[in-house]
């Protein structure tokens with residue numbers, strides 16, 4: 001059986017990956033760059049309901065509010081937006097779409113359906129222009145990793161991709177979430193460009209996720225997986241899905257659990273092929289997907305077209 005079929009049926013495992021990807025995963029586990037030490041329990045068979053309740057209890061969205069050192073002593077209370085992200089949209093959205101950047105969304109014709117949602121989340125530098133038929137044109141929130149801010153090739157300050165949307169940036173801190181160490185030594189320096197952008201465009205909502213949120217998500221993936229998952233932060237995709245589960249009543253996720261169009265094309269907007277983009281090497285992406293598969297509602301025909309539906313946390317009563 002193919003990886004796609006096994007993911008659909010909830011029977012995917014690491015040994016289905018190519019030897020190259022399996023080796024990459026093992027190397028990341030032994031390198032443990034972020035100093036992860038997980039002491040919690042592991043359980044791979046919780047019911048959907050228990051899993052959702054665990055997520056609702058443990059994975060609360062947190063953004064930097066400037067109240068903690070070193071940010072407080074640097075005057076960040078005045079730099080971050082006045083309204084926290086959880087309150088920016090009042091009572092939140094009804095229906096939301098999370099659009100991953102996977103190559104398999106090409107030729108999907110999903111654009112109209114995606115745009116019919118109350119809010120649409122996209123990732124990093126994924127464009128809509130020229131791809132409207134397949135990915136739609138509406139963007140409400142864009143999640144960006146720290147490379148987007150730090151790498152001049154993305155033209156973060158001037159590109160229209162990052163205008164007229166809510167921006168949510170993230171960077172992996174050490175697992176122990178020492179904010180001093182993180183501030184001095186982020187993966188990519190997002191802090192300086194963030195401050196600059198905030199001063200230049202103070203009216204645009206722009207947040208940095210608290211690394212606690214990132215590692216809480218990681219803990220949940222590990223707590224529900226028997227294997228040692230990669231000790232690296234979850235992918236932007238998983239982070240975005242969880243964020244939208246807080247903001248929306250219902251979340252439709254597009255081309256995360258691979259559809260019948262599954263391809264090694266990494267991104268729909270780039271001619272670069274690597275199965276790691278879909279199945280993970282650095283990120284514990286396969287395990288994220290196994291978890292999302294367990295949470296989904298919706299039919300086989302949804303899966304075939306590249307969609308899974310997840311409930312918003314507001315609708316889950318624990």
Ligand code: C5P
Nearest residue numbers: 100101102123124235236237266277278
């Ligand atoms: O590559 P990038 O992180 O910008 O893509 C956004 C997200 O889309 C990823 O973090 C991942 O969750 C998802 N993705 C995927 N399969 C791909 C490419 C991206 O699931 N081939």
